[in-house]
Amino acid sequence: MxxxxxxxxxxxxxxxxxxxxxxxxxxxxxxxxxxxxxxxxxxxxxxxxxxxxxKNKESLYFAVVLKGIQIWAAIVKEEVKKDYSGLNRLISYGNANRGFSNKYPDYFRLLYSPTSIKKQFDMDKMTSSEEFQEVRELFKEIMSVGIDSIQKGIDEGEIRPDVDPTEAAILLSVIYNGKANMGDWAKELLENKGIDEEKFSKDIGDLFLHMLTK
Missing domain, CATH: 1.10.10.60 (Homeodomain-like)
Incomplete structure (x- = not known):
């Protein structure tokens, strides 16, 4: 060498x-x-x-976040390529998201940081960061997998035709955002019912599918 x-x-x-x-x-x-x-x-x-x-703390923060979302995107792409039907791809998409959040909870929390933290960033430094731009593009790629899977499921007649694929995929993202940032009171309520994080994540996915399918 x-x-x-x-x-x-x-x-x-x-x-x-x-x-x-x-x-x-x-x-x-x-x-x-x-x-x-x-x-x-x-x-x-x-x-x-x-x-x-x-060059600054914002750049370093987004380098960390970029590493996490690269792992997430790889898991999603690997998981969904196994299935051909739209509904099965959507299930695999949900499994990949759940698997990532369970295996890399720290990355997941950083990717879904509360707005209050983001407001502390120097916006000029943040938006000029190469890492920030890459994170945005990878987020879009991951969302596109979900959107395309839902659309395929609609075309194949397994998902309700009145569902908007983009709205549904964003709703799922919002749900996971809420899960990542839910308060201790919510976690305590779940624990009192004997519902751990893995079961809660699975139940979210099952409920979401129930909303979309006929």
């Missing part, structure tokens, strides 16, 4: 290390409670060195 390639690999590994540490900090604390100094300290770098990898 040439010295140049070795240095590139080392730089990529360090970048991944920064993202890994930041993922935990951003998932455990509010955005405004995490500083670049905190991250640099956890990674074992000087604050100045950290800025060689990420």
């Amino acid at each position: 040439s010295l140049t390639k070795w240095k590139e690999r080392e730089k990529e590994q360090r970048r991944n290390d920064i993202i890994k540490v930041s993922r935990k900090l951003f998932a455990d604390k509010d955005f405004d409670k995490v500083s670049m100094e905190d991250i640099a300290k956890e990674v074992g770098l000087g604050k100045g060195t950290l800025y060689l990898y990420f």
